[in-house]
Amino acid sequence: MYEELKYWYLRDHKLFRTLSFAQIKQLCIIVGFKKANKGEIIYFSNSEVPRIFLLKKGAIKIVSVDEEGNETIKDIIQKGDLFGELTLESDIQTNEYATALTDEVAICSFLLSDFENLMLKNPNLALSYTKFVGWKMKRLKNNYANLISKDAKTRLLTFIREWADKEGNFDVNKVTIENYLTQNDIAQIICTSRQTATVLLNELEEIGLISYNRKEIIIPDFRKL
Known part of the structure; x- marks a missing residue:
């Protein structure tokens, strides 16, 4: 039942629609699943084990912390969005964390290394991921432009x-x-x-x-x- 739940969570996401049934099943093996309550911290960018997260339910905020300890909300993540080590470069140093905003939050996650290996075997997934992250980075860039103008x-x-x-x-x-x-x-x-x-x-x-x-x-x- 748990594996079936993970399968449908992934199958419904537009990023994975190019994958076959067998490939989705393979992804389910490496995917972790957790729930969080409002106010709970879900992710730190300086984790020793880099991960990519997929939000299945609820909303979270990504908070950036500068060298003086000042906090700024970098992004609001909603159902279907990705967060975590999206650039696939684990050596880039950022100081941010994610906190649940709503009462019920459900998240799928996979190790950065496992996801990289999966994309090497599935070029269509790599292309979809590149487009997805490109769109997200463009939105963040537009948000920044709005802030300064x-x-x-x-x-x-x-x-x-x-x-x-x-x-x-x-x-x-x-x-x-x-x-x-x-x-x-x-x-x-x-x-x-x-x-x-x-x-x-x-x-x-x-x-x-x-x-x-x-x-x-x-x-x-x-x-x-």
Whole structure:
């Protein structure tokens, strides 16, 4: 039953759709599976055994830590996304960790060395992986460009729109987003202070663009955001 669960988790992911039944079964042998609760740390970048992770359920945040110990949310990982040693270069030094944002998080993972060997045997998988990671790196680059070229309010609006597009429940033009981020999380994502993020969220609420609380964010009319 456990092996069957891993099989369907992998089979459903677009990265592995080029693999045959036998190849998926082979991947299942090297895949680990775990669950995590909200607030639990899942991954450290300086681990002695590099791994690649696949998020099957829930949401997590990737937090980058600079030399002074300051933390910044580098990315929000959602269902179907990959994280970990994505560059396949274990000697590159980064200082980041991943924490579960939602109550139930499910993750598959494989050793970097095992995944490299699998790609050597399956060129189509290697091509799919290259495209997948290329798209992810391009998105992170665009996010960085937005941070340095736009003011805090514009960054917040951009983030909320993208969040709504990815995870919002649309009812015509009204959108409801399950809110698993604190105001401090949002502040880190848009690279501003918590106080500034709070002021901006209150401002958007006062003018009727959003309704914000700890459990959900409601956008009455997505066209106006």
